[in-house]
Amino acid sequence: MVNRCRVFRFVQADTIVPPPGDVRGWDRYAYVENNPLRYTDPSGHCTNGGLDTIICAAGIIVTVVILKYDDARRAEVKPQSSGCTDTLAVCFERREIKEFASGEQIDPEEFDDMLVAIFEDVESKFRTPYDYARTVYDTPFYTGNSVSNPNEFPDKLVCFGTNCYHQSAVNYVAQGMYSAASGQSLENARKMTDDWNRMLYKHSVTEEELYWLEFGYNYYTQQLKDRKSQYPE
Secondary structure, eight states: EEEETTTTEEOOOOSSOOOTGGGGGGGGBBSSSGOOOTTTTTTTEEEEEETHHHHHHHHHHHHHHHHHTTTSOOOOOBBBBOOOOOOOHHHHHTOOOOOOOOOEEOOOHHHHHHHHHHHHHHTEEEEEEEETTGGGGOOOTTTOOOTTTTTOOOOOEEEEETEEHHHHHHHHHHHHHHHHHHHHHHHHHHHHHHHHHHHHHTSOOHHHHHHHHHHHHHHHHHHHHHHHSOOOO
């Protein structure tokens, strides 16, 4: 933990999300909800404050059960200074970030292969909207943690034909699929994304982010529908 002008933050990310249903808990670098004047955190996982402590403890139990049930969830991506040099799908499977040139054209077939890889991954495990794994579920378009490492990776524009988007926005395609796979409604997924941006990045969700969130959501839904039509029970 470090003290930077009255702002207390963990040096390493918390290993759980306490409580899973509270979007504030998704900032795993935050210390006592960024309110050290009101709370303490003796355990390193829960704020010490009456009902909040009880809720948090319940969240820990749920998280431990989930992780015990499925210890093969995707771990956090491994930022590398050189960047992944393989295809988008392979970089996703390796949990590595890919470096892009400003205005780089994204190959449609390569991007589609990555979408298939994401679909297969979210389908391979039991998902809920508040999984711990979801907070670190990213693609090769991920730009690094902007809170703890604001200058590690620049947020470049990548292009799909004549349309260009910030790579951090394209990264939300995985969250869209995760939302659909967990049974979350698109409306709730949009709200959670907005809450996440307001809490962690201090701004409302952008149109770019919502576009790719919905793109991923609709892609997953269509792929699942196509698969069921091909292989009816």
